[in-house]
Amino acid sequence: MLDSFNPSYNPACSPILRVENVTIRYQTDDHHVTATDRVSFDVFESDRFVLLGPSGCGKSTLLKSIGGYIPPTAGDVRLKGKKVTEPGPDRVLVFQEFDQLLPWKTVRQNVIFALINGGRCKTEKEADSIALHYLDKVKLSKFKDNYPHTLSGGMKQRVAIARGLAMKPSILLMDEPFAALDALTRLQMQDELLELWEETKFTLLFVTHSIEEAIVVGSRILVLSPHPGQVRAELNSHKMTRGEAGASEFSALHDRIYEMLFVEKPTARAGA
Amino acid sequence: MLDSFNPSYNPACSPILRVENVTIRYQTDDHHVTATDRVSFDVFESDRFVLLGPSGCGKSTLLKSIGGYIPPTAGDVRLKGKKVTEPGPDRVLVFQEFDQLLPWKTVRQNVIFALINGGRCKTEKEADSIALHYLDKVKLSKFKDNYPHTLSGGMKQRVAIARGLAMKPSILLMDEPFAALDALTRLQMQDELLELWEETKFTLLFVTHSIEEAIVVGSRILVLSPHPGQVRAELNSHKMTRGEAGASEFSALHDRIYEMLFVEKPTARAGA
């Protein structure tokens, strides 16, 4: 359908999401702040694409721009060849903020709300069973009738994750979803995510600040420089799994990224 | 001064903070939720005491109770022998929530606000220079005049950390302060914290969900069981530093804690 408007888009070999030279500036009352600077990357269908970069480099901003909330100051975000102008349930976002649950709905209702309004379910009953399924996956069945304000920080984030996963969107955008989780829960969540991906091969755009997590979760990693974020590198990691965390390839990639991010090389400064 | 009321408290050999059999229940409109169950521990002066436990086990709740916000349903929290009944600037808290900065104050003003009202500084000028010093430590000097809503999640948390550190309280309570930070910034912050501790040997109560961080930052680690939180163990880690992260002692402790937390042993179920 969309394709008819964009003859240039061919789903077989074109990226599903194309970010081209995107610069985003925030306008505050008396000045601009550049959050991302001429960022380009392509995400193909079924990619597990990770955005990795230091705090404040514009990862959340990029994600919100792809989500359709923030129009780029310069450059284009194209989804299936069509310019992104507004949010929609085809790109479900899991936000970084703890207040992303609707406080007037219980945990279960929060998921149902998304399923019904996002058009994934027609009936309340269908939505309910899906919601319970995903809440079980994030180990929160016991708290399904709690209101969000009675949950701990990590529990809130898990509900948001369940809500995002339950939606089965064609692209899932996740902004540091596991940051508030303890080691085990985090591993479990990563596994759940990968398992789900195995099942449906949805496209995942994942923001994290953990290099390990990036390598484990991602199939391709976009490394961003510190504020204002520019692309430093795009790397493949589709062959690494957690099992190999100790292995030399894994740690070589880890060290490579670490160096890229945090050890400023003379080349990086050459342009200055 | 306080001692006069509590002859039993002898600063030389008594714990500065004593948590005794603390059970905390939340009352929601139609039922109770037990967050922590008969938790006891002692924190001595200059301890770097870490609370470690899975998501939802009551770490934040315990910290808020020590902070004086939530009275325990059963048991006692005693600070220097005196029962804790209300919050005060002697126990500064860095919260887990992103909205802990006062949105109507700039980054710098947020720190100054704490310094002046917490009684650490008399004059605005003095407070200002301290604030700038600590903002520099968390790498946010460039954003000192920004309002919180223009910061990224990790930047907000760093301001809160700077505010907590700047207060130099006799006890600093930190609730997953580094969760939103990228790998490097996290390491830098940990180092800053330890360095400051070296300088003034303040008492630190630190909540984290990362076992590595617990070992690196803590001198003693309290391991809590899943919801409702009970004490599983108290371990020493005062001799581990990050330098040894690969060393066998370090990883032995890591594995021991990991097992304790996440691999349910038969003994753990013995009582059931």
Add this chain to the structure above:
Amino acid sequence: SSAAAEASKVRFADQIGLLYLPMRVAIEKKLVEKHAKEAGLGDVTVEVSQFSGGGAVNTAILSGGVDFAAGGIPPLLKLWDRTKGTDTEVRGTISLTHMAYKLFTIDPNVKTIDDYVGIQGHRIALPSVKVSTQAVTLAMAAEKKFGQDKAFSLDNLTVSMPHPQAYAAMKSGSQPIKSHFATLPFSYQLVKEIKARQVFSSYDVAGGSHTGVVLYNTKKWKDENPKLFKAVVDAFSEASQWIKDNPKEAAELFKNSEKSPNTAEEILEMISDRSEVEYRTDVRGTLIYAEFLHRTGDIKNMPTSWKDYFWESVHQFEGD
């Protein structure tokens, strides 16, 4: 066929109090319905809306919310002045009541109007300063006494206060309200309950009894409903006559139609006091109000006779 062209409904604006007794009688005894029927207009309905004050009544008549309203002479003069020559020109339909506006005081130092000059801690209550008929009457009295440039010299003693509240203030004696420009039933109560003394009456100013309350309506309505208009005039003349002939029944009718604090006997006593009130259809002593209002610029047109601001149909009644 002319009957069919006229309205089947007459709407009156009524107010609370003894001064509006003729309207109460006309309504309760269904006199308008009776006269309309006699004039061959068939069944007409009468609709009554009660208002709390003159301002709302004026708005009601100008916006076409009611067809007839009852009010004092100054409001009629102002309405007439502003609408003169238009098709909503307002004129008096018939005089309902002759009545005195009386100034009472409880201050032993005040005997005549002269005593107000330079008085301290003493206020005169009237329904609203400057614009109410009482305020105009006071100014006319002052003008008569002290000269034209001093007409408003007592204005700074006056305060706006509804009658019941002013009465309560006089009774309590603890407030600076020491004089009250009253009409029935408050003038009666003032004398009877708290022995207030009369300083002067509007009859002194006018040199005799004068019309106090008149019924008025618009030219448009009169032209569109000539027969009904006549029926209303007849109904109200009959009401006046009936009160005159049956004062006791009139008092009882009033008592039953309103939650008056007074007994029927007291009401009878009030309406029988000719220094207070008379229900008369002749128009008297109104031109001096017109002259005063014209002099002070409140109306621009100076009528030459009362007939200028009353419809021809009542010119048969006496007047001056």
Add this chain to the structure above:
Amino acid sequence: MSIEVIGARTPEGIVLRPEYERPVETKPDAKDVTRKLSTWEHIIGNEMVRKAAVVALVLIAWQLYTDLADVQPLVFPSVVDTLKALFASMMDGELFLRVWGSLKVLLAGYAIGMGLAALLTVFAVSSRFGSDVLSTLTAMFNPLPAIALLPLSMLWFGLGSPSLIFVMVHSVLWAVALNTHSGFRSVSETQRMVGRNYGLKGVRLVAKVLIPAAFASILTGMKIGWAFAWRTLIAAELVFGANQGGGGLGWYIFENSQNLNTDRVFAGLLTVMLIGVLVESGFRAIEKRTVQRWGMQR
């Protein structure tokens, strides 16, 4: 681990203690963890008693004042007299009739006012110009007293209830719209984004996200709107008076004040106050079930 002296300080200044490990004790079963509240705890949450106490205190203060200051009952009757008049008016059924007469009009005006406020705020959140329209119209019309509108109201709606309803809509509309709009504008950006993420726009976004998220503000607006509807109705009834022997509480108050029945005037006012307290309990109940339950208000 090397052996060190327990209780002594390490060179860095840390007090050494032995390690320990213990099994998790009898896992309290689900029932214990989430125990139902006792009846007593339910009762203690009830604030009716405390509110009744406040009402009683007001009445006592009033009685004491009239007793001690010895004010003229014609100006300010005592509570006892007022209550007597209240009972008398209730007994002869008049008061109920009057209250009912007023309530009918009031509810109509209130409902229409709320509806218009909803329309106006939806329009206001949908664009920057809409927001300017709302704030400018509110700034212009909100300060106008109902009395100033009565002439227009009579012109457009005649003398009956529609006129009263018109001026009441005027007094409800702006207060509710202002509060609702301000509430909408204060909704957390994240929650707004979540709503839009799931495909909500326009009216649906307002209904499903903005209204619940701004519910505390909306309730406040509704409370103020309710109070001002009463104020306006009573004041307007005083001016308009009654139609065909009808008339509400405002007319009851006016008529009795004209006839020097001050005790009945106060009985009328007391009725308004008591209805106010009743309605407030209703609002409170809503608050408890919504914003308070959702943790959005203490």
Add this chain to the structure above:
Amino acid sequence: MSIEVIGARTPEGIVLRPEYERPVETKPDAKDVTRKLSTWEHIIGNEMVRKAAVVALVLIAWQLYTDLADVQPLVFPSVVDTLKALFASMMDGELFLRVWGSLKVLLAGYAIGMGLAALLTVFAVSSRFGSDVLSTLTAMFNPLPAIALLPLSMLWFGLGSPSLIFVMVHSVLWAVALNTHSGFRSVSETQRMVGRNYGLKGVRLVAKVLIPAAFASILTGMKIGWAFAWRTLIAAELVFGANQGGGGLGWYIFENSQNLNTDRVFAGLLTVMLIGVLVESGFRAIEKRTVQRWGMQR
């Protein structure tokens, strides 16, 4: 890393692409990153023009209505007549005098009302009973019309401005208190805890945390309070009339309405509306500098 066919899919279904690495380009210097806004951008943020357009639209609609519906000018004069009367009244200086007379009283009443509202809400946040006292008193007194209070007001405060101020305080107090209290109760628990952490309690907590955190609600309360102060003042001046030759805008409106100078009545009302728009601009400016700047309201 093993070599695979670029562009093809791996067995798991991932499209293979080459890796790349590039240096960070010319680091934009601080000036570029945080560039000042241009003058034009500053101007476009100005909404005066849009608001003036709304006012103009209202006036045009009014003029069209009076022209087309051919209403009796004594009931509803046209804009042109109204503006003429406005200029006439401005020229002879009377209007300014009247406005000034009203403003004096208004500001006093408004200020006192705000002060009392502050006291009451501080009391209300300090305890559960205090909160009940506030909500019950508000429920009782807020619906009472100013007209009902005038007799008592005159009894207690005499016949001058203090009486007017009393009834105005009544109309400001409850609206502001309700909004402020509701705002206080909606303050984020975390921010409240932060304030208490740094030793703030009682009045200092209110002043330094609750008030700024609830500022959006407080501003709304102030706007409503302001509007209702006007309403009440105008209505009350009608009853009080002019004192000692003074008297404000309400009196100007009343006197002219009694004298059937309807054009002047509307000139008075238009003045109230224009003052409303002016004051709204003031509130808007405050909003921009506070809640909007702080990101607490859009």
